[in-house]
Amino acid sequence: MxxxxxxxxxxxxxxxxxxxxxxxxxxxxxxxxxxxxxxxxxxxxxxxxxxxxxxxxxxxxxxxxxxxxxxxxxxxxxxxxxxxxxxxxxxxxxxxxxxxxxxxxxxxxxxxxxxxxxxxxxxxxxxxxxxxxxxxxxxxxxxxxxxxxxxxxxxxxxxxxxxxxxxxxxxxxxxxxxxxxxxxxxxxxxxxxxxxxxxxxxxxxxxxxxxxxxxxxxxxxxxxxxxxxxxxxxxxxxxxxxxxxxVNSQFQLRTLFDEYITKNLKESQGKHNRDLIYLLETFIETNHYNRLGTTDNQYMEMYHDFRTHLENPRAFVNFKDFLLEKWEKYHSEIPEYDDRKVALQVAFVILMNFYLYPNYNNPQFARFSYLYHDDKNPIPKFVLRANNIIIRINGSRTVGLEEFVSEIVHNLNKYPDYIRSLVDKI
Structure with missing residues (x-):
């Protein structure tokens, strides 16, 4: 593995x-x-x-x-x-x-x-x-x-x-x-x-x-x-x-995370790894005490979505490599927000959506009506679920959340126009 x-x-x-x-x-x-x-x-x-x-x-x-x-x-x-x-x-x-x-x-x-x-x-x-x-x-x-x-x-x-x-x-x-x-x-x-x-x-x-x-x-x-x-x-x-x-590949996602990611993270003292452990406890172990805002069963629904995409061992290896390679830098670029736990959970959902549906990861997250430029194909259920849980984690729709999400998505995707705008400001 x-x-x-x-x-x-x-x-x-x-x-x-x-x-x-x-x-x-x-x-x-x-x-x-x-x-x-x-x-x-x-x-x-x-x-x-x-x-x-x-x-x-x-x-x-x-x-x-x-x-x-x-x-x-x-x-x-x-x-x-x-x-x-x-x-x-x-x-x-x-x-x-x-x-x-x-x-x-x-x-x-x-x-x-x-x-x-x-x-x-x-x-x-x-x-x-x-x-x-x-x-x-x-x-x-x-x-x-x-x-x-x-x-x-x-x-x-x-x-x-x-x-x-x-x-x-x-x-x-x-x-x-x-x-x-x-x-x-x-x-x-x-x-x-x-x-x-x-x-x-x-x-x-x-x-x-x-x-x-x-x-x-x-x-x-x-x-x-x-x-x-x-x-x-x-x-x-x-x-x-x-x-x-x-060869059964069902109901083993938590074991995969524990054996191949979490155990190694626990040996590290880095803050980015401690935060990742918290997020895995939240979204993979679905720790009830980590629920935020107005969420209810949304964490469990998202967990089962993760199972659908990642429970296959080969698929999990691909994801593991992506997460461990990406996480430290991504974590360092999470913007300041008035509630750090909200910031971490929202950032994790966006990262997961980026991995599973990169073409549907855009700055329009955190809006009640998710907008997407492609009106010919239906938006995947996971993307809609991600949009919904982001809003619920925050507890209410705020301008601050929209700006926070927009900055994360821009940093993650490194859109050429966004990078160009940063250069122009210097």
């Missing part, structure tokens, strides 16, 4: 992902390795799906589970998607079980197309494999293409799969292991690429010992499937995945 990369160490968990990660890992280990299985980790963009995958992997018993991490987003072309994933699975098959490796290669070649792709797959599979396994497939590209072409027609797919299942069952019974394939960021693919990934999973779902864990934004994936002509995408997914888990 201090950066934009997913967490990998479960000890860094602040949002209680660890509990669910351990639950999922335990379930993965409990599924018999003689049957295939597929689950999804569902969540919106930035909710922490990749972090959840990292935590699950860290909790798996490496003596039982061989983990394949596959990110299709990193593959350049859709033609390479299936090839790369087959290669990863192939690499996890025990080197000592040469028959299982050969049967898997044979099956992979059969369901892949066209021939050029098959040759590429054979080449990639021949790299880094011990001599007994490499020899049959490493006799030159020309021989491989020939071998591949012949292999396609000398045995039907059903027979290849039956042979492969028998070999995999033997191998997994002997070693007591399973292969866990974790696929991330499926929702970032193009619709046809998403279809390719799901077709691949379907093609291996009756192979023993394979356990797929797919992280995705289900809404985005369903939209993509509909784009490809699948009328009931939810039913389509249910036919592939036996279970789904959700």
């Amino acid at each position: 201090d950066g934009y990369l997913p967490l990998s160490n479960i000890e860094s968990d602040k949002l209680h992902f660890a509990t669910k990660a351990k639950e999922i890992a335990k379930f993965i280990e409990s599924v018999p390795n003689t049957i295939p299985y597929a689950v999804t980790i569902n969540g919106s963009w930035g909710s922490g799906k990749s972090t959840m995958l990292n935590f699950i992997e860290g909790e798996l018993n490496t003596g039982i589970c061989k983990v394949v991490r596959f990110n299709p987003w990193m593959i350049n072309t859709k033609e390479e998607l299936i090839l790369n994933l087959f290669e990863e699975i192939y690499d996890c098959i025990d080197q000592g079980h040469t028959k299982a490796k050969e049967k898997f290669k044979s099956y992979a070649l059969k369901i892949s197309s066209p021939l050029a792709k098959l040759a590429t797959l054979a080449v990639s599979m021949s790299q880094g494999v011990p001599a007994p396994v490499v020899t049959p497939v490493a006799n030159g590209i020309g021989d491989m293409v020939k071998e591949t072409g012949e292999a396609i027609f000398n045995k039907p797919l059903s027979k290849r799969k039956k042979d492969l299942i028998a070999e995999l069952e033997t191998m997994f019974i002997e070693n007591g292991q399973k292969i866990v394939i974790m696929i991330d960021e499926v929702d970032r693919l193009f619709p046809d690429e998403i279809i390719n990934i799901f077709q691949l999973i379907k093609s291996t779902l009756d192979l023993p010992g394979l356990f797929f864990v797919v992280a995705m934004d289900e809404d985005a994936v369903c939209d993509a499937l509909e784009n490809q002509g699948i009328k009931n995408p939810s039913i389509y997914l249910q036919k592939i995945f036996q279970r789904k888990y959700g």
